[in-house]
Amino acid sequence: MIELNGALEGLTEEQVLEILQAGVGEDLLSGPDVLISGGDDAALLRCSGSYLLSTDTMIENHDYVDRWPNETEQPAHSVAFKAIAQNVSDINAMGAETTGIFLSLSLPSNTTRQWLYEFGQGLQAACHKLGATRAVLAGGDLGIAEEVTITVTVTGEPGTDVLRRDTARPGDSVYVCGNLGTAAAALQHLLSNDTSELPLPKNTQFYPEPPLWAGPAAVQAGARCGMDLSDGLVRDIRRILRASSAASGQKLGVTLDVDALQPWLEPLTILGQRHGANPWTWVLNGGEDYALLTIASQHVQLPESFVKVGTIIETDQKDAVLFESTTNPELAAAQEALTIELGGWDHFA
Numbered sequence: 542m543i544e545l546n547g548a549l550e551g552l553t554e555e556q557v558l559e560i561l562q563a564g565v566g567e568d569l570l571s572g573p574d575v576l577i578s579g580g581d582d583a584a585l586l587r588c589s590g591s592y593l594l595s596t597d598t599m600i601e602n603h604d605y606v607d608r609w610p611n612e613t614e615q616p617a618h619s620v621a622f623k624a625i626a627q628n629v630s631d632i633n634a635m636g637a638e639t640t641g642i643f644l645s646l647s648l649p650s651n652t653t654r655q656w657l658y659e660f661g662q663g664l665q666a667a668c669h670k671l672g673a674t675r676a677v678l679a680g681g682d683l684g685i686a687e688e689v690t691i692t693v694t695v696t697g698e699p700g701t702d703v704l705r706r707d708t709a710r711p712g713d714s715v716y717v718c719g720n721l722g723t724a725a726a727a728l729q730h731l732l733s734n735d736t737s738e739l740p741l742p743k744n745t746q747f748y749p750e751p752p753l754w755a756g757p758a759a760v761q762a763g764a765r766c767g768m769d770l771s772d773g774l775v776r777d778i779r780r781i782l783r784a785s786s787a788a789s790g791q792k793l794g795v796t797l798d799v800d801a802l803q804p805w806l807e808p809l810t811i812l813g814q815r816h817g818a819n820p821w822t823w824v825l826n827g828g829e830d831y832a833l834l835t836i837a838s839q840h841v842q843l844p845e846s847f848v849k850v851g852t853i854i855e856t857d858q859k860d861a862v863l864f865e866s867t868t869n870p871e872l873a874a875a876q877e878a879l880t881i882e883l884g885g886w887d888h889f890a
């Protein structure tokens with residue numbers, strides 16, 4: 542039995558790893574795509590020609606807070622869940638499945654053993670709940686730091702093709718599959734002094750839900766363009782416009798359909814009123830929901846849960862994000878003003 546009372550201080554690296562692995566459980570520690578996993582100098586992964594690789598870091602007090610200003614405590618379980626979710630989302634956004642997970646974890650020495658054990662459980666829960674069934678925790682590194690620093694690196698096996706950012710063309714349809722705005726809405730609540738429970742059906746700030754089936758499904762349906770929404774719909778779609786404009790030699794923009802975006806707005810209305818915030822800012826500029834943005838020509842049939850939210854156009858103005866509404870043109874104009882005012886998430890801005 543592993544002793545979970547006390548802090549990590551005084552343990553050997555092997556003992557720390559043992560606690561993490563006890564939380565993670567057997568399931569996540571081996572699988573058919575990983576020939577040699579944790580324990581050797583490097584992991585050996587099976588691959589057929591080419592593979593995908595992506596990395597993302599979470600740092601305490603910058604990407605999450607142990608105890609938020611509104612006094613909510615963020616469980617270790619959810620910190621790990623989010624670290625996995627944001628990484629497997631990037632592999633999904635290439636239309637692929639995650640095979641390997643590498644975890645570089647630096648912790649203050651007074652971190653409790655219980656925290657680390659629950660962190661391990663969160664890693665396992667994320668793979669299980671999100672459906673990263675092929676993923677194996679194949680290796681990593683442990684270290685000491687002043688603030689918890691979690692770097693996850695993931696590998697993935699591409700399908701017949703990938704979703705890239707530079708293949709959008711005029712006339713293509715723009716789809717979103719997943720949540721929009723809820724993580725940003727929750728963030729505003731956590732950063733406020735409102736200690737009441739979050740009035741949202743789900744806290745995707747703690748437990749993001751990238752739709753992992755959707756990336757491979759989009760490729761299979763014939764889509765070749767997409768990305769995950771980590772920094773906000775408007776900011777991220779501009780990345781597609783820039784990359785695709787450069788590749789095609791055309792000046793590309795997008796028209797977004799305010800009516801199609803409305804369903805994401807409704808669950809956020811009460812929280813918006815409580816914080817005196819316009820929930821459109823969360824839907825258009827909020828990050829960390831990890832929905833899949835997909836762009837495909839009109840003859841591609843995507844599954845029903847891909848919601849068409851706009852169309853790629855050729856414009857005079859670089860990276861133009863325009864809004865239209867058949868029912869409410871005034872609202873469309875207001876969204877345009879909002880988008881100019883706010884630009885989504887940037888670590889350095």
Ligand SMILES: Nc1ncnc2c1ncn2[C@@H]1O[C@H](COP(=O)(O)OP(=O)(O)OP(=O)(O)O)[C@@H](O)[C@H]1O
Pocket residue numbers: 596597631769771772
């Ligand atoms: N330090 C770096 N060295 C080399 N390339 C980098 C570095 N930082 C970022 N990049 C590259 O820049 C691109 C954008 O990075 P970013 O971390 O914003 O990824 P993203 O997918 O847009 O966002 P997210 O990781 O939140 O989904 C990626 O292709 C990434 O590999």
Ligand SMILES: Cc1ncc(C[n+]2csc(CCOP(=O)(O)O)c2C)c(N)n1
Pocket residue numbers: 597598602603604605606627728771772827828829886
């Ligand atoms: C304490 C705290 N402050 C701010 C935020 C918001 N935030 C952090 S990273 C990110 C975008 C994705 O990052 P990356 O591009 O690195 O994946 C956003 C919207 C947070 N979660 N916690």
Ligand SMILES: [Mg+2]
Pocket residue numbers: 630631634768769770771
């Ligand atoms: Mg991404």
